[in-house]
Amino acid sequence: MIGIATNTAAVDVVWRNLMGAVPDAVIVSDASGQIVYVNTAVTRFFGYQPTDLLGQPVEILVPRTVRGQHKSHRAAYHSEPRRRFMGFGSDLRAVRADGSEFPVAISLGYTTSPSGNLVIAIVQDLSDLRERDRSIENLTQRMVRDTKLEEVNKELEAFSFSVSHDLRAPLRVVDGFSQVLKEDYFDKLDDYGRDCINRIRTAAQRMGQLIDDLLNLSRITRSDMVTTDVDLSAMTREIVEMMMAAYPDQKVELAIEEGMVAHGDARLLRIALENLLSNAWKFSSGQPTARIEIGRSKSTRGETYFVRDNGAGFDMAYADKLFGAFQRMHNAQAFPGTGIGLATVQRIINRHSGRVWATSEINKGATFYFTLFQEAGNGIQYNPTG
Amino acid sequence: MASSTILLAEDNYDDELLTVRALNKQLDGINIVVAHNGVEVMDYLCATGPHEGRNRNDLPKVLLLDLKMPMMDGLATLQKIRGTDHTRLLPVVILTSSDEETDQIASYQLGANSYVRKPVKFDDFLEATAKLGAYWLEVNQTAPYVRATA
Secondary structure (H helix, E strand, C coil): CCCCCCCHHHHHHHHHHHHHHCCCEEEEEECCCEEEEECCHHHHHHCCCHHHHCCCEHHHHCCHHHHHHHHHHHHHHHHCCCCEEECCCCCCEEECCCCCEEEEEEEEEEEEECCEEEEEEEEEECHHHHHHHHHHHHHHHHHHHHHHHHHHHHHHHHHHHHHHHHHHHHHHHHHHHHHHHHHHHHHHCCHHHHHHHHHHHHHHHHHHHHHHHHHHHHHHHHCCCCEEEEEHHHHHHHHHHHHHHHCCCCCEEEEECCCCEEEEEHHHHHHHHHHHHHHHHHHCCCCCCEEEEEEEEEECCEEEEEEEECCCCCCHHHHHHCCCCCCCCCCCCCCCCCCCHHHHHHHHHHHCCCCEEEEEECCCEEEEEECCCCCCCCCCCCCCCC | CCCCEEEEECCCHHHHHHHHHHHHHHCCCCEEEEECCHHHHHHHHHCCHHHCCCCCCCCCCEEEECCCCCCCCHHHHHHHHHCCHHHCCCCEEEEECCCCHHHHHHHHHCCCCEEEECCCCHHHHHHHHHHHHHHHHHHCCCCCCCCCCC
């Protein structure tokens, strides 16, 4: 049912309540451009009290740079008034009492009164809409970037397949036929000939190992991350048991801190810990009693985990090379390896938005430190590749 | 009793020589037939083309199938084998250089019985071949020949 007020006072009340309830700013100006009426929404929009605006030229709400233009537009409008909507497509802006600007859409209407023509402007604040537009744009950009990333990843995958298949196959042939040579022509070869064959085979097998390591490294970068709470203490104990079984002759004193629980990808963190612990084992093998310690230190920025040994250590002058692929600090005779372990550790820690570094003194041991999800502060990660 | 034939699908001649040598070295009295792509594999199994007149009920004990081959590659061949009544239950072992998870998943999804990555080290390759041969020729019981319904 529609109520119709019949007396003037009642009409006034209805009118005021109605205008107060309109969510948009309503501004009425006369033929000379003076503001003759505003609703209460102008305070929220422009920061002015309604009484501040009455009698002011309407240009007070228009950015300084376009005030001149606005005056001529206004004159043109009064000579031929009609209903008009201006807004979403055009880049209209309004100015607040504090001088700040905001995007608006404006609808214009007109009416006549005993004192002349009146223009009614209904102003909508588009700040939220523009903000949403920007979010959508950012999201679109991110999607485009992710799509490109995905393409690069696919190329990488194709490359690693080609490396896997194309480089391993000829190596197998090198190793296979040198073995055939050794088996079938053993009697016809002297010691030097046999030594040459052994060298060929050793080199082929080492290259096979390098290719496999490289493939595993690329797999770590490509694999999907599944983050959960990971009990690093329990994981360390499991790895240590494995190491003890693999090197039963090495005497190791162990100290594993209890209750180290971190958030991360269990599979990747295990690979990182395996590499760090097997390094600790390997490089302390020359000590009468190896001492390996796994623990953490707490700071305001979070937890730093460490793996410490009393082994051969390395020269800190080369510390920057430590985490590069195929970088080695010791010769292969003393400590065998392909130099991929710490590069793997670094990639895993990077994928956890953490940092890894080391300190050492030659023949006194080394300590490897790492953090997980510390840089971001809140642990929230945007991880397009999973 | 089925024959002791192993069908080897391998396009690389060097790899073929090494694999045949390894198989012969590890297993006595076996017959190795070599195909160089999927088309040759299907010709042998279905007794068509150059193998016309062969008793097609005499299926090999196992097919050792390389993935990367010209014309019809390993996965396409596997799909063809599983889609053909006559060869549907043939044991197929993928023998490849590839360690790619996608290849492993695709192979098993298409019905491979086993997936073996060829080791670079020839001694390891010999060992793997010996185990493979012993299992598929001596331990495993193949399904009875399935008559084509068409």
